[in-house]
Amino acid sequence: MQESKNENLKQYNLITYILYLVGFLVGVTGLIAIIMNYVKRDEMRGTWLESHVNWQIKTFWWCLLGYIVGAILTIVLIGYLILFLVLVWQIYRLVVGINALIDNREVGTT
Template identity: 35%
Template sequence: MTISAEPTTQAPPPANDRGYALAVYALYALGFFTVITTVIGLIIAYVKASTGSDLWRSHFQFQIRTFWIGLLYFIVGFALLYFFIGAFIILWWTIWTLVRIIKGAILLHDQRPIATPSSWLFG
């Protein structure tokens, strides 16, 4: 029997960031009532986006893009409220955000990645 002097290195198991991704979706949903929770969710998504497996990384990328694209929709809608079209853009932003949060949470529950996390629509 030979004993190897070399230490065996095993790759650490991939991190399960499901709880973080779920927390971000929840914070985004609360963001309709308190804006600060959305910013906290964005920070968590940025921090965890580089460390997770492909499954979780797709959710974090989706969440980050949800924030920035949603902010763009909201600013444009707010700026155009004077011309009344802004109300429709704000309504679109609300529906769009809710669909992305709900779809992401469902896929997260099923432990499935977002198919196209860089999508401007619903992923």
């Protein structure tokens, strides 16, 4: 029973990772993914999948902040560098998260 539940939650996490990636092309899917993360967060507490939902939530909020700061600073040109670095960091975090999820391990741990 628990194994089946974890497998469903794993699939759910994979869907949210994919929504974040699709968000690079269709911005609204990132908003859908963050809502989905908060909806299932309590259900994932105490499982190895909790680290994934927390990883995704932190990635979303830090990237949003980075994109806002970068957008504001584009008027002094440094913002373009910030936007690029945030984009690279976001892609890195999503790839690391997906790889850990596929390997059935927590993300952010060795």
